[in-house]
Amino acid sequence: MNVAIYLDNSATTKPHPQVIEAMVSLLQENYGNPSSLHAMGQQAERVITKARRDLAGALGVKEKEIIFTSGGTEANNMAIKGVVRAYGNRGRHIITSRIEHPSILEVFRELEDEGFRATYLEVDGDGRITPAKLAEALEPETILVSLFHVNNEIGSINPLPELAQVLSQRGRQRPFFHVDAVQSFGKLPVRPARWGIDLLSLSGHKIHGPKGVGALYLREGLAIPPLILGGGQERGLRSGTENVAGIGGFGLAALLAEEEREGALPKVAELRKAFLERLKGSGCRVNSPDNGSPYILNLSFPGFRGEVLVHALAEKGVYVSTGSACSSRARKQSHVLESLGLSPAEVAGAIRVSFSRRNSLEEAKKAGEILAHVAAELGEFMG
Numbered sequence: 001m002n003v004a005i006y007l008d009n010s011a012t013t014k015p016h017p018q019v020i021e022a023m024v025s026l027l028q029e030n031y032g033n034p035s036s037l038h039a040m041g042q043q044a045e046r047v048i049t050k051a052r053r054d055l056a057g058a059l060g061v062k063e064k065e066i067i068f069t070s071g072g073t074e075a076n077n078m079a080i081k082g083v084v085r086a087y088g089n090r091g092r093h094i095i096t097s098r099i100e101h102p103s104i105l106e107v108f109r110e111l112e113d114e115g116f117r118a119t120y121l122e123v124d125g126d127g128r129i130t131p132a133k134l135a136e137a138l139e140p141e142t143i144l145v146s147l148f149h150v151n152n153e154i155g156s157i158n159p160l161p162e163l164a165q166v167l168s169q170r171g172r173q174r175p176f177f178h179v180d181a182v183q184s185f186g187k188l189p190v191r192p193a194r195w196g197i198d199l200l201s202l203s204g205h206k207i208h209g210p211k212g213v214g215a216l217y218l219r220e221g222l223a224i225p226p227l228i229l230g231g232g233q234e235r236g237l238r239s240g241t242e243n244v245a246g247i248g249g250f251g252l253a254a255l256l257a258e259e260e261r262e263g264a265l266p267k268v269a270e271l272r273k274a275f276l277e278r279l280k281g282s283g284c285r286v287n288s289p290d291n292g293s294p295y296i297l298n299l300s301f302p303g304f305r306g307e308v309l310v311h312a313l314a315e316k317g318v319y320v321s322t323g324s325a326c327s328s329r330a331r332k333q334s335h336v337l338e339s340l341g342l343s344p345a346e347v348a349g350a351i352r353v354s355f356s357r358r359n360s361l362e363e364a365k366k367a368g369e370i371l372a373h374v375a376a377e378l379g380e381f382m383g
């Protein structure tokens with residue numbers, strides 16, 4: 001293995017060196033329990049307060065609207081289950097899209113088993129939910145709409161302010177709006193309060209922070225029951241002794257990502273362009289929409305299997321994935337690509353290349369060259 005180029009940043013990112021340094025220091029020196037009354041408890045509590053302030057600042061929301069969780073999966077579960085438990089007496093209809101992360105879709109399936117009716121919206125050719133599609137699906141009984149901001153497999157971007165507008169037109173019957181912003185936070189502007197979003201999920205490890213920590217934005221005035229009961233931490237909404245080092249690391253990662261976000265967007269677009277230029281004539285099809293997030297590039301090499309490409313690239317030190325990290329382990333065909341109407345050969349031959357603001361242009365160019373080479377070699381081998 002001669003090079004190591006990590007282009008699987010939608011699965012997870014490398015923790016930022018400053019985040020690692022801060023977390024080591026927290027683990028070594030700031031190990032008090034935030035609930036303890038003494039000085040060490042207070043010192044730990046201050047770490048959480050600062051991280052909450054930094055996250056609230058990045059989203060333009062109030063500090064008390066941020067609840068720390070164990071990650072994006074828990075935030076998604078908490079939001080959806082919380083809303084239907086608190087407001088299920090108003091109606092039994094819930095809406096999401098066909099191309100959500102499993103931490104949304106599996107919860108919807110469970111709620112269907114419990115007697116809720118679910119609508120799974122189809123996306124348009126660009127992998128987005130249009131305001132008209134959402135308007136069509138709304139019923140007087142609809143209590144919750146849960147949609148992604150950026151799709152984790154193809155990078156399509158939902159028009160959130162316009163979708164929220166459709167919900168507002170319902171007046172007093174307006175359903176709650178939950179957004180999974182795990183793949184957009186720190187990369188694109190995310191403004192839940194301004195856009196009319198009630199709940200929004202975040203994850204630390206997608207933005208060069210630690211794994212096992214995330215957050216839910218819960219609009220002030222909205223009361224949902226907790227998933228986890230116990231000592232009453234996080235205003236009773238998420239019990240369990242706080243992951244102080246993780247929360248501190250997440251807060252710092254968010255701060256760094258926000259500081260660099262605007263400059264990073266054109267840089268990442270440049271990486272993607274340079275990568276794609278190296279693939280001209282390789283026979284690949286770009287599955288990601290042109291108007292999507294530049295951070296995620298889904299490609300198909302019809303005739304090949306995505307896993308074979310992923311392994312061949314890994315042997316040369318380039319790390320990418322098929323679809324999403326979870327679906328690649330489960331070896332299921334991508335529900336996202338199937339929903340986009342790709343042929344079975346295109347679905348089977350898909351890989352996802354995901355960039356970070358911390359990748360260099362050299363890495364993108366080199367990885368593109370290696371992929372072109374690997375595809376040509378495999379093509380020859382298969383005759």
Ligand SMILES: Cc1ncc(COP(=O)(O)O)c(C=O)c1O
Pocket residue numbers: 010011070071072073074076101103148150151152180182183202203204205212213214
């Ligand atoms: C869109 C989306 N939502 C939710 C998650 C889950 O986040 P976490 O790994 O923090 O549980 C992921 C990551 O896998 C994701 O890409």
